[in-house]
Amino acid sequence: MIITLILLIASLILSIVFVYMAITERDLLKATAFSAGQSICYATILQAMGAADIAMTYVAVSAGLYSAILVFVISKTERFEEVSSE
Amino acid sequence: MKRVIVLVVLVLIAVVSSVITPLVISIEVPRYLKDLSRYYIINTIKDTASPEAVAAIVWDYRGLDTVYETLVLYLAIVGGLTIFMYTGELARKTPVGLTLLSRTATKIITVLISTVSAAIAFHGHLTPGGGFPGGSALAVATMLIIPVFSINTLLEKGVTSTKLVAIRGVSLTGLGLVALLPVIRGLEIVTNQRFYPGYLDGFILSGSISLYNLLEFLAVASGFTAVALYLSIPEEYYKGGDNA
Numbered sequence: 001m002i003i004t005l006i007l008l009i010a011s012l013i014l015s016i017v018f019v020y021m022a023i024t025e026r027d028l029l030k031a032t033a034f035s036a037g038q039s040i041c042y043a044t045i046l047q048a049m050g051a052a053d054i055a056m057t058y059v060a061v062s063a064g065l066y067s068a069i070l071v072f073v074i075s076k077t078e079r080f081e082e083v084s085s086e
Numbered sequence: 087m088k089r090v091i092v093l094v095v096l097v098l099i100a101v102v103s104s105v106i107t108p109l110v111i112s113i114e115v116p117r118y119l120k121d122l123s124r125y126y127i128i129n130t131i132k133d134t135a136s137p138e139a140v141a142a143i144v145w146d147y148r149g150l151d152t153v154y155e156t157l158v159l160y161l162a163i164v165g166g167l168t169i170f171m172y173t174g175e176l177a178r179k180t181p182v183g184l185t186l187l188s189r190t191a192t193k194i195i196t197v198l199i200s201t202v203s204a205a206i207a208f209h210g211h212l213t214p215g216g217g218f219p220g221g222s223a224l225a226v227a228t229m230l231i232i233p234v235f236s237i238n239t240l241l242e243k244g245v246t247s248t249k250l251v252a253i254r255g256v257s258l259t260g261l262g263l264v265a266l267l268p269v270i271r272g273l274e275i276v277t278n279q280r281f282y283p284g285y286l287d288g289f290i291l292s293g294s295i296s297l298y299n300l301l302e303f304l305a306v307a308s309g310f311t312a313v314a315l316y317l318s319i320p321e322e323y324y325k326g327g328d329n330a
């Protein structure tokens with residue numbers, strides 16, 4: 001029980017870190033990698049709560065397919081995001 | 087630098103709130119099962135011959151919902167493929183891939199992913215998993231091959247989008263037939279145990295659940311691989327046709 005709670009809290013905090021890094025990153029490929037890391041954190045949370053079926057689908061779709069499709073999309077545009085300075 | 091400060095503040099807020107919350111609100115673990123979940127836990131193995139309650143609910147108790155859900159995904163992918171339809175011939179360039187190191191690593195990883203995806207799909211009626219996660223995992227393996235080895239490698243091996251769409255159509259037709267066949271004997275659509283055998287020579291088959299998982303695995307894997315193949319066609323082919 002206590003291990004499950006610690007795992008939940010650690011994954012949630014780590015997912016906040018990944019989300020923040022993904023939003024503020026200008027290199028879109030790195031942002032995609034951070035997004036995949038956030039997905040793995042969420043999959044850990046689902047597994048800790050006992051939803052093994054959902055966790056498996058979540059990893060395959062969110063960390064695998066979603067990231068791969070984003071990489072395809074980035075390959076059709078520019079890799080670095082342009083930020084207008086003020 | 088500003089980024090790091092914001093991040094530290096965010097993490098601090100999260101840590102503090104996760105420490106305070108259990109002190110303010112008492113977390114209670116439910117001690118009793120609800121009637122519905124008790125019904126599924128007790129009766130699943132008897133009703134569907136499947137020890138995995140989630141697969142039993144998805145493909146047997148609520149089987150019609152899942153069949154329609156598969157239909158929705160089929161229409162979505164067919165719509166996407168229609169937009170990206172490319173009928174011309176792809177020019178065979180010399181394969182441009184990544185370095186030898188990443189190629190070797192990808193070879194090993196691809197075999198591992200394929201094995202795991204087959205295990206997820208074919209044990210879907212015994213352990214967590216099923217056709218959709220297994221098929222998505224297999225599609226990830228092919229999506230890994232395309233950037234590392236170039237698309238021509240797949241095309242030369244005979245993995246073309248026409249064949250993939252054909253596999254998808256055949257397996258979805260099979261899925262529909264598995265759902266429809268019990269009607270011939272006057273049973274309801276998507277009937278499982280009263281029509282399909284639950285056990286075969288000591289092996290647990292769970293009736294139609296393993297068939298559904300196998301067909302869904304083929305359909306999802308070929309569908310997503312076809313999407314990846316179409317996405318990796320360069321845009322110049324769509325525009326001018328001079329390069330084609």
